[in-house]
Amino acid sequence: MARTTGSDGEKTEAAVREAAVNLIARLGYEAMSMRQLAAEVGVQAAALYRYFPTKEDLLFTLMREHMEGLIEAWDAARPAAADPATRLAAYVENHIAFHIERRHSTHVSNMELRSLSHDRLTQILKQRTAYEKELRAILRDGSEVGVFSVDDTGLTAMALIQMMTGVIVWFRPGERLSISEVTATYLSMTMRLVGAKAHGVTTTYSAARPFGRTKDAAAF
């Protein structure tokens, strides 16, 4: 009827976050009730309000930390100073690895934006724009140097991100393709899409010879 033996605030909060990501990804934010979430954690609904003042606060926290994680992952993976093709390859590899590894929170962050208040929506979109800006810069640099031939930098960046993020819709770990095979194929498609032509790149990025980088499988 009150505090239970072995109860620990940090563990409970972590359990709430994890259960929330999974439930929201599966049912949707609106369809998930706080009682359902509490039951998944093994707690009463009222206990959730010790950690998150409202349901929307919980959603916002999940989204903000997802975006922070994405940006941090790219900051860590970004090549210090390299040619546009190398930078683009790093961007694609990081993006695919991150999104496959965090399918559920990606789902939440992409699908539940409309449940945020105006101010919080603005914050998340700002983070997203900052991340996408990196890709546009790579495409622009590559176009100016002449290693890419891109008609419209902004449009191409959006098309690439939609294409890459879409991997979470159909990819299931342990099925026909491995993560590194998928990454290699997306890299190949990306390089052809932007018309990469330096260093005989057309064959370099062919996925007939997949990248055997174990980093892809253990990036997170």
Next chain:
Amino acid sequence: MARTTGSDGEKTEAAVREAAVNLIARLGYEAMSMRQLAAEVGVQAAALYRYFPTKEDLLFTLMREHMEGLIEAWDAARPAAADPATRLAAYVENHIAFHIERRHSTHVSNMELRSLSHDRLTQILKQRTAYEKELRAILRDGSEVGVFSVDDTGLTAMALIQMMTGVIVWFRPGERLSISEVTATYLSMTMRLVGAKAHGVTTTYSAARPFGRTKDAAAF
């Protein structure tokens, strides 16, 4: 207090469908209440149940008819007997035109699948698979003939569809780019992505010289 002057079942039902597509696209299916929908139509909530027995029936109807429309549009636009590059171009043009024209119902059909019952979800996914199968067939034919170089037909088809459908996320009519410019750029990206190489296609599909097809703007 009862039937109102000038009331007409057909008109009311059409108004309900249109308002529902817009409201669900904006708020989400779970977040839209039947009372909200009724108010948008200018009617009491109970009146909606004359046309759709449940809220989920309404959602399913919208989705099924969206998918039927997509398949019918492709049946009408599909070239009778043509080379893979021509067929692929027709597929891309039809897909982009349809999705730009029906952004809201596309949004609904893509985002609200989890609110369907198991059987109805299966039905919609069956329609979707049939539509995607057409693209895979085009890619396979092109690969066998040698005009495309595609690593993985299934993966490439998914990537292309995600890329193309993503246009509804950022495209707004009347802004920087016209529909035909967007279509031309996507066509160019698609052809490069699949490595189309017949008839000096690399330059043919460059969007530097956009397709001026007015069909794109008046397809629906």
Next chain:
DNA sequence: GAATTAATTGAACGTTCGTTTTATTATTGC
């Protein structure tokens, strides 16, 4: 070991939800 703090329960609040029922009025067919 007493006092304090942390973690949780159980019950309740007011609101909103999808849906049903019944009554009432407009339109249509004869």
Next chain:
DNA sequence: GCAATAATAAAACGAACGTTCAATTAATTC
């Protein structure tokens, strides 16, 4: 113009929702 039918309103149903509050117990501090 009268009967039949179509289209709606008004009110109500029970259930579920997010959230709050007071009580209670476990862990920690001194």
